[in-house]
Amino acid sequence: MLTALRYTVLGPVRVWRDHRELALGPPKQQALLALLAVRAPGPVTVHEAVDLLWDDDPPDSAVNVVHRHIGGLRRLLEPGLPPRAEGSHVLRTGSGYRLVADSGSLDLARFRELRGEGRRAIAAGEAARGAALLVEALRLWRGPVTVGGIPHLRDHPVFVAVENEYAATVREAADATPWEVSALAEDVLDALRRAAAGRHRLDEGLQARIVTGLGATGRQAEALRLYDTVRADLSEELGVDPSPELRAAHQQVLRQGAAPPAPAAAPGPPETGKLTVRPAQLPADISSFVGRADELAHSQALLAPDDQGAHAPVVIGAISGMAGVGKTTLAVHWARTIADRFPDGQLYINLRGFHPGLPPLSSPDAMRDVIDALGVRPSQVPERPDALAALYRSLFAGRRFLILLDNARDSEQVRPLLPAAAGCLAIITSRHRLDGLVVADNARFIPLGLLTRAEGVELLVRRLGADRVAAEPAAAEAIVDLCGRLPLALAIAGARAVLHPTFSLAAIAAELRESQGGLDAFATHDTRTDARSIFSWSFQALSPAAARLFRLLSLHDAPDIAAPAAASVAGVPLREARRLLAELVEHHLLTEYGPGRFSCHELLRAYAAEQCEGQDDEETRAATRRRMVEHYLHSAHTADALIAPYRERVPLPELPDGVYPQAFDGQIEAADWFQRERQVLLAMVEQAARHSAAGDGSCWKLAATLELFLDRHGRWQEQHHIQTTALEAARRTGDLPGQANALRALGFAACRLGAHDEAQRHLTQALELFGILDDPIGQGRTHRYCAFLANVMKDHERALDHYRLAAECYVPTGYASGQAAVLNEIGWTHLLMGDYEATLLHCEKAVAKHQEIADLSGEAAAWDSLGYAQHHLHRYEEALTGYGHAIDLYRRIGDRSLEADTLVHAGDSHHARSAPRQAEEVWRQALELYESLDHPDAAGVRERLRRLAEDVTAR
Template sequence: MGAHVSFKVLGPLAVTAGETTVPIGGGRQRTILALLLLTPGRVVPVDTMVDAVWNSNPPPTARTQVAICVAALRKLFKAADVTEDVIVTAHPGYVLHTAGHRFDSVEFADLVQAAEQAAKDGELPLAAQLYTQALQLWRGPAFAGVYGQLIEDEAARLEEHRLNAYDDSTLVRLELGQHQELIPELAAMVREHQLRERTRHHLMLAQYRSGRRADAMETYRDARDHFIEELGIDPGPDLNELHDAILRDDPALAAAAPAEERRPAPVAPAVPSELPPEVPSFTGRTEELAALESLVGDDAQAQATTTVGLITGAAGIGKSGLAIRWAFRAAEHFPGGQLFADLCGYDEHREPVRAHEILSRFLRSLGVPGEQVPDDLEERVALYRSLLADRRVLIVLDNARTYAQVRPLLPGSGHCCVLVTSRDQMEELVTWPSQARVHLGLLSEDEGIELLTAIVGKARIAPARADAARLVELCDRLPLALRIAAARLASKPHWTVRYLVNRLTDERRRLDELSQGESRVRASLALSYRYLNEDAARLLRRLGLLDVPDFTAWAAAAVLNKEVLDAERIVEDLVDAQFLEVVSVDATGQLRYRFHTLVRLYAAERARQEETEPDRLAATTRFLRTFLTIAEEADRREHGGHGTGVHSAVQRRRIDSFLMDELLTVPLAWYEAERLALVASVRQAARAGEAELAWDLTVCASAFFGTRSYTDDWRACCEVALEAARAVGDLRGQGAMLFGLGALELIYSRLENAASYLEKALHFYTEAGEDHGRAMALRSLGQGDRMRGDSDSAVARFTEALPLFRQVGNRTGEVHTLHNMAESELDRGNVDSALTFALTAVELEESGAPDTRNLAQALYRLGLVRLAEGELAAAEASFLRAVRIVKEKADMIGLAYALLGLGETRLAQGETQLAEATLTDAMEIADDCRSRLVAGRVGLVLGEVNRRLGRNDTARAMLRTAQESFAAVGASGWEQRAEEALGALVG
């Protein structure tokens, strides 16, 4: 997890990430960052930035220079170990993300608000403490050293808040009897702000209560002189009244008796209320609501256990609406609050939300400060369940896909209630009471008519009941489709029900999709489509040809063959016309857009009818070629040189370097954002017979798929691209995809399958005269040999591959081969030779791209060699550096290996318990990644750990499990080691 950022504007602009100062550069960068800090979390238009930086007199390149400044700021944050994007692109400018970051201006406002509330509640010592904390955040004038009218206005506003907070703080301290301590600082404040009457009022009162009556009168005379000189008026009534009260020694001016010291009241547990708005005009589902009432019935409340309900049914059937409806009805039974989360289990365009993320939000909702939320999932679960143990909270988990998503979110005990919605029956989920398992079917005719009446009105539906019944049937009694039809009627008061029925009955408007509600969409879209300008209509049609779930502006530019900025403007036209929606801002800071499914179908239909076949083909090909161009560059930037594979002869497209830099600031982040689109595009290219595009896209993404353990995606892409390559007789393509499938089998340690695929890949590469591919296949075959324990064969393969990598100039492949040779030589007992190979690999990789996955692998092998030499400190340093890199890359297999090496080193250092903890982490990761080879190797070392700790039975069990793992993957050499370790243990 990267460092959190702290932004300080209450003084000179300063930024820190963790303990590291982020060096914000020249005036332009500081101005742009300051503008973003004026409204964190909200979009600042580029035009606003241009005006602020150049004072309304910008050069022609102003917008580009703003973008350069933003890119420079992003790089500064990345260099400071900030893994999440701080500044993201958001039309028509940029936005500063607030999640997880600190803002001293926000902290100041929160502390002042808390102090005001404490003062109202009579908690004066607490109020004074909070005011002091707030004022201590100030280090000088706000935004000192940053200029521009907007920034200077905000600085003035913040300064006024500071002065008001100081005056409020002074009043509290006067009430606490601290008049003598206040006089020096009040006198200094008055000298700095001669015309602030309230501050003078407090100084006079403090002086009077301290027995300095004459000084108080002098303070008043000084005020009067300044007001007349500066403003030509006398002081206001408050100062005059205080002056008169001092003259007559008014008893009301006496200091109050010192307040009894009071401890701040304990913070009450937060009571969340997170239910989304109810579905408008909810109707029907009487029986289902009654069944759910069992969750809070007498029997349920009598039991000291959590109740659990489940609502299942098809898409669009109304599961979420029913859950929210019941939740509002039942809310009064849950004084501890209501938590709600959409788990996105069946969202076509979004990955299911992990319990880890939901727990973070839930814990904050339950009152846990952000900095106290644990990183570990199990720790989050434990804390969550502890907080719920004594509370009665309703938890609604909407749109769950699997029981695994739900399980960590279930309370452990107590009087809470969980209501889950899902398309899956979730047999593992035990509902209680049993009648709380509710399956939704279609609406009845009466319920459908009731829904129409609720939205359209009784005056229009009642006289046309027969037509309304027909409409319900045409909408297949599906709530989603009925709501679409009813909304159409409600928006068209001059339409009769029969008129809409006639429109839906007509095949031209209804077609086959009516049962899923598509006729209404087509009709309404046709009416709106007419008014699109030519470019927008063309873009709509061509985007409809793409199979991607969502996209960014570069995709629109590709299908239109326009510049990105021009395409983005047209995309926004479609957003305004309700044809597209903005999904999110992705990890690269780009806005992601998507169609609803029915809109995409309509757009594709328009393309087939209005675009020629050559134009349709050209648009999709441009998109796929653009995708390939960016993907190859991302792979190259991440891994250097050739990237990680053999590429096709497909002509790449020219892409603006600024756009490429913006997209690929963090190449893996771009791959993450485009993963689903990339998989869909490989399938589309394969179906279209564009074999080279299909397999080359797969090659470009292979390292990413492996690093992030998206092995299912990798396999699917390899398989469909392989079939496409076979269909056209593409030897290089077949070799590349067989190589990918072999690499996948190596990951799962299925060594015989891996060797079969890789031998076939070597054959195709050899037949095609592809030396680069031959080198890759030989290297991977060598890896398989080494994993089986045949180090001699492995070294022979690596020795044959190494000159081929050097011949084609693939530094990444050369480094990978060198560090594999190092480990193989180590297996053979040749420590000096192994050290030479390992050092060469590290030095060569360090000369290229920084902190690559390949470097982590080279460091791992170097660590093994250092460990074998007995250079334990050097070994630990290598492993720790490898751990840092693979964590940053989210390379879980790599992390398991790096932790394995680190655990072995700590064991050699005599730190047995620390070694056990490290190796246990490695084992959990290996199990999660389903790598039996890694799990076996970790088990070997854990066996030794347990032996040293005197736990021989545990050690024996560990070694036998390791032996079974090695046997399952055909790693005979490692299996023999496990057998020897068992024999030594028995002896």
């Protein structure tokens, strides 16, 4: 059960728990809470939070700061919540977070609920009741959303929209208020004054209503003074005369009229208001409709119970998704399943928001289409937009309509068409997310993604018949995968199979493969179904900068991209990149599947690549690829230096212009970045090999920065592959340092994989090249790798020889960390030889030397070796002490891989001293770490736990 919390954002942001106000923490945390509350119950993406919290360019750590503030809010709202736990109040969504709050706990939600009830009452002809409900909503207003310490917050569009909601509600209340009801009149006048005192001071509609209200309540002199003041302000500040609306209010006061100017009356429907037509305009349902069970269930849940009938609140469902994903298909299917709940009719309007040859349908033209569909004679349809809108609303009043607004361009096109009458449903489809409707109009967002593979196969069954699909199930699944599970692409591929019944599904799948991810396989002669044409409608709606980024992202040869990398792709600062990414997400050309991480559907990527090829010259494309590789190279270099600060590194040139590398707040964040970006980094090594300029060394340098991470995480096949790629690239350009580094890393990877002859060959060549280069540090690490290989091959004397040679390389250079590491590795070799006392001697020296230079990672490794030696001497308590020091150090620096290794050793010591419960506990900790890293050593820990369980059962 949720803790009783109460939030207010209409004024200073405040929170109470059981009548006790909470201290909300630093200003940015308060601002984030305000944003979550304003958007509740909808989501807030991380990049929206970043845009809110930093008025200028955000720091590179902005996303992490947002996550920390989310954690702070969770613990604030739910004391005692364990670290990293989600809790019950701030929940994770696909691309951000949402606050669990409703009209019972959040003043803005109650404000919107009352406003909705008031508008519905007015639409039903109950003006006085509606005005009273609007006034009740207005009494909740204590001022604009404010957070101390962030002056720009009030001007953020999200919070300006809240002020605009308030001003719109004031206007609605004023238009509906019977001025003879003195209590209501005073409340409305007070709200009008407050609204007009802020950013709406020169809002002539508000000022006209104040003038009218003052005159209608007997204060004509005050009304005339206000008019003179406003007229002077308009002339001085804007250089304009009062509007007709304000002048009309002034004239009314001069005539001492008591009633406010009502909206222009529209001619009513014929006779008694009964409609002459019951529209049934929904398109036909599609026989091949499949799946979408979750979306349909979510949509159905928006509807009120049948017994509420005409008293049910108006519902607005906004279906949003990329081109070709099936938005209209879902909308029509849902509308047809519930059509009988709307006895006055079902309306359909194609708003042409994204049409290849026609402009978007204007709101007045859409209204005229509806009015015509409802049987109103043309002679009764007014020309003036306000009168037209009034007639449109009046036709919905007291009736239950379903209206499907298909292919909407944006919220502004849709908003005037939304019914205000109770019992109505508006279903909207758009390639945009229509955030404005979600925030200001309480629309419910229904995101539509790709089909599952099973749903894609079922779609083919519906199109081709069960027998044909059952005869080639593997080919059917291949078609679904090659179409990227996009309904449009599947429909095109299915149509080809229908038109060619003698073609096997395997042949059609082969055709799709031969298109190599391009769009030729999805071309048709009909612009309504041709993939290029359909994608172009979204692309052409982009700003030039967003269109450029979309094109250039096709050059990023990786499955996804983070915002800082996208900034480097575009060559623009991170703040600007986030704005462009948000625009692409809004148009459903990208998907923000995680906070700050973006992916693109394969077919959209193919479209982007075609546009890039046609619009961006080779120089632009080459410059973009260079910025991408440099971004990952500099980011990985920084992360590697944080993870192992005393390890030798490859030198990098100065950061090029237009490159915005990732910044990290410590070792844990750097390690997490490597884990998160692993697939992208591997792809960038390949891209660097293909496209980097000769002599820049970016390919082998990027591979070198990945070496430690891949090794510690057991990614030895991946290591072998990228170091092979780096070696080939370095050989093509005659880059000797590149060849030496790649050969050394490749040899170590081969050793890890058990290819000892190959390892020896590569390491020998590396030693020769480092000698030619006169690089003693490079020679030293290569000798250590040769020693490691010798130990694996049980040739411990040869291993000691290589370690002595490594030390000889390090001493003249003063490389203290390398010298200390060699001491530990010599100790480990003695351990392998069974000389545990010699191990203790060397490893104690290694601990001391690492402590001298504050090399925490090296110190931890030496403590682990000491513990291992003590274990073999059967001194288990001393072993656990050494392991404890190592584990503490690994946790301090965030090295989860080596922490897991040491936990395994500690579990072995617990088991050896007959403490099975403690052994199980630390082994399970190790297993959890290994599994989080997808590390191959997890299998060994599972085996230990299995044997332990068998031993306990046997006892």
